[in-house]
Amino acid sequence: MKVLARGGVTLYLRKGEYQIVIKYMEPRGKGALLLAFEQLKKKLKVEGLFDVKYKKPIPFLPSxxxxxxxxxxxxxxxxxxxxxxxxxxxxxxxxxxx
Structure with a gap:
């Protein structure tokens, strides 16, 4: 998943390590699309639209x-x-x- 992150870089003096402090993050690219798709699937499942009673058989040949x-x-x-x-x-x- 790709994300867009905004923040800053700080230096932890005691250990001499850099840290990235993220203040804002949002999904991007395929990650955002996948998240929206998963949320829609969850919503439709809660509504019961994936129940077996709604499934129709696929015909052997198209009409x-x-x-x-x-x-x-x-x-x-x-x-x-x-x-x-x-x-x-x-x-x-x-x-x-x-």
């Missing part, structure tokens, strides 16, 4: 497929061909990339 791509390129045609070959009956949702 809807979403694609974000350019509408004018050959990629869209290729995607449609592959999906037709693999799944046959599906609902395709296309969102333009631009």
């Amino acid at each position: 809807k497929i979403g694609v974000v791509t350019s509408l004018g390129g050959a990629v869209l045609h290729d995607i449609i061909n592959v999906l037709n070959r693999r799944f046959g009956n599906f609902h395709l949702i296309i969102n333009p990339a631009c």
Whole structure:
């Protein structure tokens, strides 16, 4: 975890050692994101949203497929061909990339 710390450096004369005295510290980078994620998970767990009764089975094949791509390129045609070959009956949702 990365943190942002503010404070100062002091010298402990008796032992000749330096000390860092932290006055303020906060998580940063992935540490801050991980902390926020863990807090959210804890909140949702307390609300009971991770209970087994809310879990739904994952279907063997998708019924809807979403694609974000350019509408004018050959990629869209290729995607449609592959999906037709693999799944046959599906609902395709296309969102333009631009």
